[in-house]
Amino acid sequence: MASGAVTLFLLFTIVMMVVKILMSFSKRKSYKFPPGPTPLPIIGNLNILDIKRQDLTFIELAKKYGTFFTFHLGPTKAVVLVGYEANKEALVKANYDFGNRGSIPIADNFQMNHGVVFSNGEIWKITRRFMLSILRDLGMGKKTVEGRIMDELQFLSTEIQSYNGKPLDKKILYLAAPNITFGILFGRRFDYDHPTFQKFISIMDELVINTGTPPAKIYNMFPNLKYFFKEPQLVLNRIDQLNVILKDLFNEAKEVKSEDSFRTFAEAFVQKDEREIVEDDKEKLFTEKNLLASAFDLMLGGTETTSTTIQWAILLMMKYPHLQKKAQEEIDNVIGMDRPPRWDDQTVLPYCLALVHEVQRYANIFQYFPHSTPTDVHFRDYFIPKGTAVIPVFSSVHYDETQYETPKQFNPNHFLDADGKFIKKDAFYPFSKGRRACAGESLARMELFLFITGLLQKFTFTPPPGISADDLDIAPEVVFSMRTKSYKLCATPRQ
Numbered sequence: 001m002a003s004g005a006v007t008l009f010l011l012f013t014i015v016m017m018v019v020k021i022l023m024s025f026s027k028r029k030s031y032k033f034p035p036g037p038t039p040l041p042i043i044g045n046l047n048i049l050d051i052k053r054q055d056l057t058f059i060e061l062a063k064k065y066g067t068f069f070t071f072h073l074g075p076t077k078a079v080v081l082v083g084y085e086a087n088k089e090a091l092v093k094a095n096y097d098f099g100n101r102g103s104i105p106i107a108d109n110f111q112m113n114h115g116v117v118f119s120n121g122e123i124w125k126i127t128r129r130f131m132l133s134i135l136r137d138l139g140m141g142k143k144t145v146e147g148r149i150m151d152e153l154q155f156l157s158t159e160i161q162s163y164n165g166k167p168l169d170k171k172i173l174y175l176a177a178p179n180i181t182f183g184i185l186f187g188r189r190f191d192y193d194h195p196t197f198q199k200f201i202s203i204m205d206e207l208v209i210n211t212g213t214p215p216a217k218i219y220n221m222f223p224n225l226k227y228f229f230k231e232p233q234l235v236l237n238r239i240d241q242l243n244v245i246l247k248d249l250f251n252e253a254k255e256v257k258s259e260d261s262f263r264t265f266a267e268a269f270v271q272k273d274e275r276e277i278v279e280d281d282k283e284k285l286f287t288e289k290n291l292l293a294s295a296f297d298l299m300l301g302g303t304e305t306t307s308t309t310i311q312w313a314i315l316l317m318m319k320y321p322h323l324q325k326k327a328q329e330e331i332d333n334v335i336g337m338d339r340p341p342r343w344d345d346q347t348v349l350p351y352c353l354a355l356v357h358e359v360q361r362y363a364n365i366f367q368y369f370p371h372s373t374p375t376d377v378h379f380r381d382y383f384i385p386k387g388t389a390v391i392p393v394f395s396s397v398h399y400d401e402t403q404y405e406t407p408k409q410f411n412p413n414h415f416l417d418a419d420g421k422f423i424k425k426d427a428f429y430p431f432s433k434g435r436r437a438c439a440g441e442s443l444a445r446m447e448l449f450l451f452i453t454g455l456l457q458k459f460t461f462t463p464p465p466g467i468s469a470d471d472l473d474i475a476p477e478v479v480f481s482m483r484t485k486s487y488k489l490c491a492t493p494r495q
């Protein structure tokens, strides 16, 4: 009798185990990735990737595999979005599904899921919300910041004028934007020859280069091989140097209250209710680590991007003098020389506005910024697991022939209708779209419009003597961003 019970118990246990195994099989999800090139062991599809112009490889592959395809970045299986429709469907319509940041080990090493650009989860959500609200309070896209930009334009113009039309390095065009960010962070600006300012600029420059070399990009795909690459340590050293400067500036800012009612980002951060807790790990959010990480994001966002775009604008103006002249004629006719262009003037300077947009479209300073899926995602006919790397190729939207008549050419008419009125294009992705779109977009737009039109009002830009417009090389220099190659310019004051 007893042995019968044991047999029955054993049978029951076995049946239960079999049922459990069968259930686990039936629960296993059948993911379905889109097609893509066949990967090789370990290196994945790296054998066919142009490491500097990855966007061009992706655009080419889309012709064979469609606008949503799989690509193996070394061992990482990623999905790639090419062209206007695919990017809009994923980033705008399916906003949440593609809205996590993808891993960038060379930056993750120091940001460690802090700040906004390189973070995810609660810490991203709360810090981004805080950053946007404080930028709004500080007057981003409004009069307060407009005044600061116009003052800075004056400083930059004086500096340029001091060269009396003699050739000067494009680096001069890098100097204005960082001061706008310093204003937001600490409520101050620096003279351009101030040693701290000079040091800051050179560290940022090295960071943008060190994080964008081909080995740094390979390291991002094989982070375990850290000891074979010099870049990760170089970058950490630069970040240490940068943090020394930032900490000093924070300490100074604590002692000297900012002028007017202009509360700085640093002040607002420190005053933030310290009881705000990140639920995930019970870590306090408004820590020094997060302050430094957020300051770094603002510095990176507010310096490299805007300055690089201004350098593109002036290079393209020298390359296409007839377009420069057209913009100047519009400024002369509508504004004259008595005052610099203002933000409100966008509506009466449609050609200039179109020109600034075209500079951004043509320059594509970011080919893409990696995203990832925060959850399992159904997209088109496919089913992608949570945590999949996503590559939204912004430049492919700008090269999309269905959206721009002559995508390979620099042509401000892309943003004008037949009557010369400005047209807003949906296929405009320099700031990306959706959940992870640039947090500084309205500030950046204002800076670009005011700096570029203000410079064109005051100066005519030409290549140095002996160099013709045809000689100018407008191919990009690819680092972390897509910069112009180094160049020299002559700035002749206009009367």
Ligand code: HEM
Pocket: 101, 116, 117, 118, 128, 131, 297, 298, 301, 302, 303, 305, 306, 309, 365, 366, 369, 370, 430, 431, 432, 433, 435, 436, 437, 438, 439, 440, 441, 443, 444, 448
């Ligand atoms: C020409 C100027 C600028 C360009 C072209 C630009 C472009 C971008 C792009 C492409 C992204 C990534 C979006 C994505 O992952 O989908 C981004 C993110 C970001 N940008 Fe900008 N940016 C510019 C200026 C600025 C400025 C002035 C600031 C700060 C005041 C800023 C702050 C940020 C931040 C905080 C993020 C991270 C957003 C997030 O991950 O949630 N950017 N930007």
